[in-house]
Amino acid sequence: MVKKAVLIGINYTGTEGELRGCVNDVKRMHKCLIERFGFSEENITQLIDTDKSKTQPTGKNIRQALSELVGSANSGDVLFVHYSGHGVRLPPETDEDDNTGFDECIVPCDMNNITDDEIREIVDKVPKDCSMTIVSDSCHSGGLIDAVKEQIGDSTKKLEKGEESKEIEQEYWRDNNVHVVNRSLPLHSMINMLKQETGKDDIEVGNIRTTLFDAFGEDASPKLLNVQETEGQGEILGDIVTEKPKDNGILLSGCQTDQTSGDVRTKGQAYGAFSDAIQTILAERQGKITNRELVLGVREFLEYECYPQKPGLYCSDSNVDAPFIC
Template identity: 30%
Template sequence: MTHSLICQLTDSQTIRLCQALLIGINYIGGKSPLNGCINDVQNVRNWLLHRNPAYGQNMLVLTDDQQDPSKIPTRANMLNAFRWLAADARPGDHLFFHYSGHGATQKNLDGTEASGFDETLVPVDYERAGQIVDDDVHAILCKPLPQGCNLVAFMDCCHSGTVFDLPYTYGVDGNLDITIRDNKAEAVKHGTKAFFALLQKDNTTALREVESAIKLFITPDQQQQSAPNEEMARQRDTTRATIVQFSGCRDDQTSADAQIQGRASGALSWALMTVLQRNPNPTYTELLRETRGLLQGKYSQVPQMSTGFQVMLQWSSGDNVGPMTGAHC
């Protein structure tokens, strides 16, 4: 197949749609304003259209500096935007999602999170309407997508490692080597984190880590009982579509809203754009490693990559099997 900058018919005569959703929230006039999120959306939009102008035909941008009420990133508008992105998706479609704003956690009430907490996205009207939990993100945006559809997401927010609730996460260790772990089966050592959080008087984090640590002290019988539940969770969260989520940090970390080269920007968005401008078609391994390399030493956050099923890390961002931006549309 030849490369093209417009959507075209594939060999199977399936129309390949290029569609993008970009959300940036500075929380203008709010209690916890950010500075670089709208800039992030502008930068990602410019990069995406330069890479493939076909996205301009089907692009929705929500930012809290717009006059149109339907383009403000309220909870209702964000959920509707998720539905818009996933609606009528077909094999061969290329979907792209970028979010820059606050991320948070809240107590998990249905027992589906090993940590005991849901990761959340924070709409501009969160105080009135509430946050968007990872379960809803997965159910609305990920689960409906058919096999052969492709979604790439850049999530520049705190506590974002598994905000799509995808079952596999690829991290980067201190030596910048790729590591893979099964989110639903991994036993995490939370006690030390709780101790250091208490030293820093971060009681919220300490409580979260203590609760997670207590769950590790279960009997062998309980472990045997939990194994089928973990397998059910993996099967539940496995997606038919090829979904790749890059996030700014692990679930227990924050992502920086920074000043970089004199301009407000999210650290992850800046690093991703820098890497992709240098190398427009990196493998996923290269993109994850080089993004972390730009942030290492400057920020404590560790970028993550999550997928709906185990993928080949040598896939290129321009491959048909694992497209970054639908360069083949």
């Protein structure tokens, strides 16, 4: 058995979507994997954007790292992914749909978004008797593995006709000493950052996907290629499900699909509320802790600390009470 991990932290320094705690989250998780879970340094890949000597967390590099993680795995291996950064919900631009009505995405430093469908495809390639645990400390992270069973949470509840999702409060003071900026990238901010990245000035809601395809080509989401090729034909081929997805993926999400995850700034420190809660619960519970126990413990901790986000657990029934990571 080999334990392998990919850790992704993106602070978006110098942009209007700048965060502070994402790279710190990755550093803490890196230490935890080695000291608590027995990972070897050479089997941990880090992608961060605050050190140019490190591999940058672009869409292409993240896809490659995840592909190599799964492609090098054998039956019985332990695979782990931690993502701290922005999340975004892309509204439908065609008549396609999924179980939430949106594409939940993580946002690489170059805006080359990675969709929930892509994460699903990556998880489906995990070898038999090998699980892949994903911790996503980002907004809208509840739907990040498309079509996985929801065990704790209510992200798969569809909005009723005429019902609107909740207004997202981008930042707030939890108390006098704790300032919280949400890890949700509003569409107008994403469009501005995408304009800056691509040099295109005609981007608007309704052509985001085609812009991403035009800008990144074969390095963009395969789903964008399918949408592009079938545009105007009255049929979307990219999301046809030919067989039931495998259940090798385990997702611990920082919040529900319509919620935000907090990027906390206090007394010179910065971290993700969800990531910090995980480390707190792990420190309190020596020895084995199951996925269910961890998520419920984190939920209780965040509620006690007055954070509005509600973490979720998404996995097969057999993995609910499996030990976290290994």
